[in-house]
Amino acid sequence: MKRIGVLTSGGDSPGMNAAIRAVVRKGIYHDLEVYGIYNGYAGLISGNIKKLELGSVGDIIHRGGTMLHSARCLEFKTPEGQQKGIEQLKKYGIEGLVVIGGDGSFQGAKKLSEQGYPTIGVPGTIDNDIPGTDFTIGFDTALNTIIDAIDKIRDTATSHERTYIIEVMGRDAGDLALWAGLADGAETILIPEEEHKMEQVVQKLQRGHERGKKHSIIIVAEGCGSGVDVAKEIETLTGFETRVTVLGHIQRGGSPTAFDRVLASRLGAQAVELLLQGKAGRTVGIENNKLVDYDITEVLSRKHSIDRDMYRLSQELSI
Structure with a gap:
């Protein structure tokens, strides 16, 4: 193997740049040519591909987002789109590919591997919802962004004696909400993996x-619905004054934490190592602080689950 490519796909997450840097520098260390594919699978289809050198990834390890940019690409879900991408890989002589992203990105990597192109998936998503790894790149940074925001909101909640509803990302996965709620002593945490009854939420507020108690978070x-709707229901049932903060895309940005920089560096380098070993159709991850890799089909067939012991603990501590 002489040439490999790297792309980022789907939603950006802090630490993606550190992973790109690791792929490029690990590859060059082993005498590989490394090509950056810009704008995800859309860029692969259009041939937006450039050779990367050591200097190409200098001064990016501390930056959020992704220097390769990202895009969602419906065309790549089709056989015709996949074939266009394969033609571009052949054109540039790229013999192996590292895909950094989440579930949708891994679906594309799986298709390429099935058609003979060695591909390794690196989990990069703030949702922490990829099986086969304890943590995904970007989760720790997004979590700390949320905690910082909640700390500030709690100050004003205390001053004005109000109930604050904070909506965080997590359409299908509640890791961000659970970890942030436990870390910041939230009175109630609503996540998609656990059914909740508003009567129980109200009873806890009333107790x-x-x-x-003058304020609550x-x-x-x-994925549990709108924070605004939750606030309206609480006001109707209790008469308590509520305020809503939707954190939105601020959760995706910012300089990655030390944890995410190290995690991304380890996973990016391991992806290149697997390609050098002749492996394909794998995902890399970290479990109990040890690097692991799994068949990408197996990973995609598994369902992400939260740590229910942690969820129970959050309930016990918020009585």
């Missing part, structure tokens, strides 16, 4: 109010 993962 706190009866013992003299409720974390809502977006």
